[in-house]
Amino acid sequence: MARPLTSCKKSEAHFMTNKFICLLTVLSAMGAMALFAEEGTPKAAPGSLMLEKKTYPLKHALAYETTIDDEDAIAVVLSGQAVTSEKLKEAREAEKDGGDGDFSRPFLKLVFTKTGELKFWSAGAGGTSLGRHTGEATGELKVQGGRVSGKASQPLETEGMFPSGFDARFDVPLLKTGEALPASTARKGGPAANVKPTVTGVFRGNGKEAKLAYVSARWVEPFSGKPGIELVFTEKDHSKEKPGMGAAFGRFGSALIISLHDDGQIYGCQVVHSAHQKQGFSSIGRLEATEFTYEDGKVEGELTTSGQVDTFGETWEVQLKFVAPLGEIPKEFQVAEPKKPETQATPAAGASDDDEAEEPAKSDAKPAVAGLNAKDLALTKDASGVEYKALVEQLVFKSKSNVKSVCAELAASLKAQGWKNDGPDMVNPQSS
Template sequence: MKTLRSPFPRLATALVSTLFACALQAQTLPDKPVVSGTFLGDGKDGKIQYLVVQTREPFSDQPAIRLVFTEKDPSSSKKPDFDAAFKKLGSALVISVHKDGGIFGCDVVHTAHSKSPFSSIGKIKMKEFKVTETHASGTLSTGGTQEFFDQKWDVELTFSAPLPKGAFAATEEEPKPAATPASSSKKMAQEGDNEKPAASTGPQLPVAQLPLPAAARDVEYKKVVGHITFRSDESVSAVATDFSKKLKQQGWKDQPGSLIGKTNAIIKRKLNGADLTIMIQPEGKGCTAKVFTQGLDWSSPPSSTSGTPASQPTKGSEVKDVEDEANKLLNDALKKIPGGLK
């Protein structure tokens, strides 16, 4: 007489094995951020040891988060991304990334670089990016050494970290009423009135039309490198607020990486293919500002209002050619970018 064997013990064993494997995998997920690898600046390792994962608003209608990699412990910082941008946390990388791993914001901050922070989108990629309900992991890589104004940088960082509550939250859209012919026509008319000309179909905005804060003085327009510098007797926050308001009125849109505080400010704006990066720092009782432009028309810049116009070399100096003058102006514009704020 043959004994019939039930298949259930075998199924139970397989189920237990699967659950055990899942439990082991869950145990490998860190309860704190883990970072390993290198962040080189001119051959010097930035010694990245910490990672803060921040929630942020969606960008281009896609959910996103911000990854703040730092050399120094950011636990006491109320705004790690802001402090990282001003080298208060040592060498740092501030990355904005979509849920699919696409990077749309990258601020490079290395203590070995005199010209930092700087933005570099397209030079760094996210590899093997994985997102679960509770964690995110991946590898940031530049795929080799990159250069920015004669500064070399190289990134190869692997990380895994818990996600904060609300990470990768999508934009919630309110239900819209069904469109009627009359409402559709009205909406199209309104959109037509508010529409801005695209960069590919319209002329570039003349730099002379860029609105500056009312308190700006000693304004220098540096045509060779496309920079504007000025001073003000007002505070950093007052100048940043006024500047932001005027840019908004002209149609400039806020971009990732804008950080406005009481003592330092970074303002990033975009309009019809043109980009602005504005650095404002305290100096004496007031502040100084540097405006880095891309995509503006510099064919007829306004005259500088400072004692020594940017178009003229400093007395006693000799400029051999345009390239030497460009390098000189570039150094003047960038030497005080928050490199000494550690």
């Protein structure tokens, strides 16, 4: 009788052991699934900007205390590229002087009061800038434990000159006044990295795809006081010669020639596609460099038009990722440091006016004036939908009055501010 009892106990113990192992297996599997969910699932972008029929994903977010119009505020910036410490410093200085600050495009800037109310927003993408816009935007912000969290959105507005809308959510650390982002530690100088130039992605012209297989990067003349880089993408190998001119004339098949600064800001774009009738045209403001970096002897990033673009009746689309070696900037292409103004010698003690041989020549230069702010310009009393397009320095607004009445009101208001006519008045019965 003892044997069946012993056998029963062994079977029971064996069953309990298997059950325990099975439970551990299930728990381990659940843990692995949770870990995969945390690490393997890509995080959604914190925001998106809709501007002129294009949608721009905004992958990075930054919040900082600032002063705008002599009032304390909190700014939240969502952007395609991470904001650098240098860009943040420039923006804060501009805001203190009454400006709006600028960031690498595309970007969306939300300005909140200290109590968390959305005051206004501005944005930039492609060749369009919207400054200090309100519209139908709504938003909220909370500050807790050194972080800010909140959301803001605006449905797509189609009535204005620049159709726009956005959707944003954020939960990021708050940079207090006086605090700054860590300075970039990336090594800008040194020799070119030992990396293979590669390019992948899409380059279409009039619906036909071109296979860009080669990329190179080189330093060129500075532009607008900043270092210049030329990126050349071609179908055929151009590594044995300076490719810029040859690529522009289709010598290496379809090509893209991009001029940009080392912070990723594009200032030149030449499009050469075999499917285009007008080959080699220039188009800026439609192409963005996202996640662009120049460090450790190489440049890499992504170029995108965020969809199809129509230029002079030719359609084209770019979505490229690339990396290319680029060494230290040569001396001949370095930006010259601004010359320090010469200080006038102070006359020695006891010297009289008779000691001077001649009067110093009078300068024809006009005294410097403080920078103008678009927000200070006079507008009509019923002005609405005010938008400032920074790239072309145009101020756009709506008025219910006719053109002639608006011009008359503006002329009177601007005259009161001290403005004067320069040439004949262009408002006449034909133009109004």
